[in-house]
Amino acid sequence: MPPVSGDIATHCPYCALQCGQWVDGDGRVDAREFPTNRGGLCQKGWTAGALLAHPERLTTPLMRAHRDEPLAPVGWDTAFGYVAQRLRALRTEHGPDSVAVFGAGGLTNEKAYLLGKFARVALGTSQIDYNGRYCMSSAAAAGNRAFGVDRGLPFPVTDLDDAEVVVLAGANIAETMPPLMGHLSTARLVVIDPRRTPTAERALASGGLHLAPVPGTDLVLALGMLHAAVVDGHFDADYLIERTTGFDDAWRVAAQWWPERAERVCGVAAADMRTVVGWLAGASRRYVLTARGAEQHAHGVDTVTAWINLALALGLPGCPGSGFGTITGQGNGQGGREHGQKSDQLPGYRMIADPVARAHVAGVWGVDPDSLPGPGRSATELLAALGRPGGPKALLVFGSNVAVSAPDSRAVSAQLAALDLLVVADFLPGETALAADVVLPVAQWAEEEGTMTNLEGRVLRRRQALDPPPGVRTDLEVIAGLAAELGVTGFPADPETVFDELRAASAGGLADYAGISYDRLDAGEALHWPCPATDHPGTPRLFADRFAHADGRARFLAVDHVESAELPDAEHPLRATTGRVLVHYQSGTQTRRVAELAGIAPESFVEVHPDTAARAGLAEGEWARVVSRRGTALARVRCISSLRPDTVFLPFHFGAEQAANLVTNPVLDPISRMPEFKVCAVRLEPA
Numbered sequence: 272m273p274p275v276s277g278d279i280a281t282h283c284p285y286c287a288l289q290c291g292q293w294v295d296g297d298g299r300v301d302a303r304e305f306p307t308n309r310g311g312l313c314q315k316g317w318t319a320g321a322l323l324a325h326p327e328r329l330t331t332p333l334m335r336a337h338r339d340e341p342l343a344p345v346g347w348d349t350a351f352g353y354v355a356q357r358l359r360a361l362r363t364e365h366g367p368d369s370v371a372v373f374g375a376g377g378l379t380n381e382k383a384y385l386l387g388k389f390a391r392v393a394l395g396t397s398q399i400d401y402n403g404r405y406c407m408s409s410a411a412a413a414g415n416r417a418f419g420v421d422r423g424l425p426f427p428v429t430d431l432d433d434a435e436v437v438v439l440a441g442a443n444i445a446e447t448m449p450p451l452m453g454h455l456s457t458a459r460l461v462v463i464d465p466r467r468t469p470t471a472e473r474a475l476a477s478g479g480l481h482l483a484p485v486p487g488t489d490l491v492l493a494l495g496m497l498h499a500a501v502v503d504g505h506f507d508a509d510y511l512i513e514r515t516t517g518f519d520d521a522w523r524v525a526a527q528w529w530p531e532r533a534e535r536v537c538g539v540a541a542a543d544m545r546t547v548v549g550w551l552a553g554a555s556r557r558y559v560l561t562a563r564g565a566e567q568h569a570h571g572v573d574t575v576t577a578w579i580n581l582a583l584a585l586g587l588p589g590c591p592g593s594g595f596g597t598i599t600g601q602g603n604g605q606g607g608r609e610h611g612q613k614s615d616q617l618p619g620y621r622m623i624a625d626p627v628a629r630a631h632v633a634g635v636w637g638v639d640p641d642s643l644p645g646p647g648r649s650a651t652e653l654l655a656a657l658g659r660p661g662g663p664k665a666l667l668v669f670g671s672n673v674a675v676s677a678p679d680s681r682a683v684s685a686q687l688a689a690l691d692l693l694v695v696a697d698f699l700p701g702e703t704a705l706a707a708d709v710v711l712p713v714a715q716w717a718e719e720e721g722t723m724t725n726l727e728g729r730v731l732r733r734r735q736a737l738d739p740p741p742g743v744r745t746d747l748e749v750i751a752g753l754a755a756e757l758g759v760t761g762f763p764a765d766p767e768t769v770f771d772e773l774r775a776a777s778a779g780g781l782a783d784y785a786g787i788s789y790d791r792l793d794a795g796e797a798l799h800w801p802c803p804a805t806d807h808p809g810t811p812r813l814f815a816d817r818f819a820h821a822d823g824r825a826r827f828l829a830v831d832h833v834e835s836a837e838l839p840d841a842e843h844p845l846r847a848t849t850g851r852v853l854v855h856y857q858s859g860t861q862t863r864r865v866a867e868l869a870g871i872a873p874e875s876f877v878e879v880h881p882d883t884a885a886r887a888g889l890a891e892g893e894w895a896r897v898v899s900r901r902g903t904a905l906a907r908v909r910c911i912s913s914l915r916p917d918t919v920f921l922p923f924h925f926g927a928e929q930a931a932n933l934v935t936n937p938v939l940d941p942i943s944r945m946p947e948f949k950v951c952a953v954r955l956e957p958a
């Protein structure tokens with residue numbers, strides 16, 4: 272649809288597809304032609320403008336001296352002065368690591384960058400991490416160790432248009448990113464998911480397959496398929512020799528997982544494994560894509576690695592028209608993990624423990640490299656340490672609702688309550704903001720400038736269409752204001768100035784943005800990182816000639832099946848898995864407040880096989896208690912005859928007593944420190 276005069280070209284505030292939008296001066300949204308969405312939006316994108324003038328919009332700082340008092344409006348000077356005074360006192364008494372910072376994968380690149388700098392330079396704390404730890408860290412770690420770099424899709428999504436076969440491992444994109452399905456319309460799809468999701472239905476309609484493994488056994492399925500690929504002669508021997516290392520080690524494990532043995536563990540028919548491998552091998556344009564279903568496990572890095580091993584054996588990564596990729600979830604899930612809000616990273620995807628990286632970034636920041644703290648705790652470990660001896664006593668949260676989105680959320684709420692100081696910057700009163708001592712009201716997507724990096728590593732301009740309400744500041748202004756109050760210089764609030772500093776800090780790093788400028792983006796250039804110089808065209812496709820390891824080769828890694836951390840037993844006989852629904856996003860802070868979306872999905876539910884429901888004394892539409900070893904979530908029963916009888920599903924978008932994370936297990940992947948959201952043991956009871 273052509274724009275009306277005065278509309279601003281920007282992108283949806285929600286997921287990593289970053290669909291193109293027009294937004295006018297009254298906050299009305301229209302779909303915009305852009306390669307990822309081709310003029311389409313999902314219901315979330317269409318209704319995003321409803322939150323700009325929402326009656327619950329935060330428009331003034333709120334404060335309270337004691338948690339048993341209500342939050343009351345104050346001026347910005349009072350709020351900044353109080354926060355700075357409390358932070359100074361805590362740091363003096365307990366040291367810099369007594370203050371922690373929690374960021375988000377929805378923050379712009381500029382915010383993620385400045386927040387990381389604020390933590391390391393203004394606060395001097397190592398205690399910073401972000402909610403991307405919950406959704407992309409296993410894929411990122413697997414990509415780094417296999418390919419030497421982590422860019423979710425190392426090719427543009429438009430490359431998928433001509434795909435003949437696409438395997439989606441743990442991805443329900445028909446609900447999470449509906450416009451992305453438009454790029455898969457000609458492909459035979461294979462969907463791997465314990466649930467028969469709308470994406471699985473599309474797979475069946477495409478002449479493909481829906482494979483439904485037991486939750487927590489995806490890695491076995493991938494091993495069985497690798498075994499089939501090798502034994503049935505489908506591996507690409509020339510590719511293995513020329514472009515990879517480590518096959519023999521990986522094969523030593525996969526050799527023990529012949530498809531029939533894998534079937535006994537994962538529940539997927541051996542014949543289906545062989546069929547899918549045959550389809551991949553017989554096509555000339557084929558892809559394997561993973562998402563949260565493969566990643567959110569205590570062994571998520573190894574599970575993603577197992578899918579990469581299969582893709583490498585078939586010769587997919589780096590070949591024209593084929594590839595391996597991971598589908599990043601949050602709006603800036605890709606850029607948000609590149610520029611320093613992660614506990615172990617500095618801008619440009621540099622590692623904070625690397626002396627060369629520290630020297631480079633310290634040079635840009637004008638500080639002594641030795642003054643930069645080392646790696647801090649990961650998100651789950653950081654939250655678990657709050658208020659404990661030796662743990663942080665103050666937490667500053669930007670753009671995240673950890674009281675709902677973190678695993679074992681009842682424990683998280685108790686840890687937030689144990690803090691001396693909780694400060695939350697948000698634009699709506701989410702559950703975490705309502706638990707805070709100080710709430711700072713910030714601008715929304717259509718009220719600010721910045722950049723986002725979408726799921727294909729393309730840097731995009733977020734543009735301001737209207738002013739924020741009076742009294743509201745941008746996140747950058749909040750960070751700059753707090754730094755000024757702390758007496759620290761070097762924290763500009765202008766987005767382009769921050770971006771130019773980010774470019775310098777990222778220069779020479781894996782995620783090199785040095786050649787990307789607002790001018791180039793505003794001129795319409797499609798720039799994917801790395802883009803090391805202003806005359807560099809960007810890199811839409813990685814790995815065409817070499818992978819990012821020093822020897823240019825991709826790594827097979829030997830990975831084997833390990834049981835989920837928590838298995839069903841007599842008391843908790845079912846496996847619970849969690850995920851998203853079409854009309855809600857993340858913790859639901861935003862979408863639960865959009866009347867049109869809340870009307871479609873107003874409350875939590877538990878999908879359960881009718882026989883399993885009957886055994887628990889439950890029927891369709893009744894309220895159930897979903898009970899794990901950590902807590903109980905309330906959900907309305909939906910009987911789904913296609914669901915595995917040993918499995919139940921909960922959406923994670925709801926708060927209070929309906930929060931799915933009341934039951935989830937905070938056990939972590941040993942490499943990525945990602946929690947095991949995708950499987951824990953539960954029982955059902957009538958509520």
Ligand code: SF4
Nearest residue numbers: 283285286290313316
């Ligand atoms: Fe597009 Fe994602 Fe926004 Fe939906 S939520 S409109 S798929 S960017």
